[in-house]
Amino acid sequence: MSPLAAYGLLAHGLIFGALASLLPLGILRPHAALAATTVALLAGIAPVMHATFGTPSVTLLMLAILHLPAKPMAPLTYPGALGLLAFAGLFYPAALGWGSFDPYALGYQPWALLAALIPVGFALWLRRMNTWLLILAVDLAAYASGIFANLWDVLFDPLLVFVAFCIVLQHHVVRFIAARRR
Template structure:
């Protein structure tokens, strides 16, 4: 059984890596550059250490402890999606998965907050049917050709069974509000990009 002290340390290490990955992603977007993979790994190590250790700053806790205090613990799925985004051959995430995340969130969060006759959050405490539905979803990811999704879901279930995080609920390992926000913004960006490409294509082939 993992003790509370180790759980806190694990959470801070995870958050340090996650924050480093997010900073690298923002850096690439803002400056419109593609940082080489080796450089990205070095940056993750450096930024992760800067965020994890107080390093003589006038703070009682590491920087990531304050970030975690605001964001809470990310789900394993969100965390692994972020981490794998720095890989050189990151698989493109199917748009169907993003729609699935949004649809599940639209049903799950209102019911979990009490707007209904039952609470689906309770399923995460060991419901065989819920675990079976997660496995079926992973199989669908495999059939769609998104093998990375199968590994991510598998690791999320393994982390839940090992009680890797403080929560004992499978939902907390699979989904969080940040994942839903990412899915919504990603779909909006995809629609905007397609419209831009369509408009440019229409302009290029316009008569005259």
């Protein structure tokens, strides 16, 4: 088994555990997340997720890990999710060939992309967004490990974009329900 496949299976097990931690179980929530992670790895749920969704980004894995503790730290909020959706709305069509520029190809020779991440990291540091700075650092360390061939695969993936879409949708549904109650 390749290191990338092993990473994908373990990451999907943790992501499934993070999904299980969304259940309203009170103080049993962290235990349910641990049990769901174990079940996903032993019962074959993680391989099915890996086959369906592909290798998850390290960013998604970090967000899942941050959601596992008894008091989850969820740094992906509505503004960040909306920004990710806007970026994905421009990135994926161009990467799929709807234009002459392929941004995905930049991830194979990522010097320009790494240079663009320097001001991003500096802005995160200035705004004291330490959790996001840690996620970016782990992303870059994962890319430097050589497991991933493309830097974009480390930073985000379609499943992360779907999570961002769900966060934006939830925000709008909650606002709509609140407006209807007035």
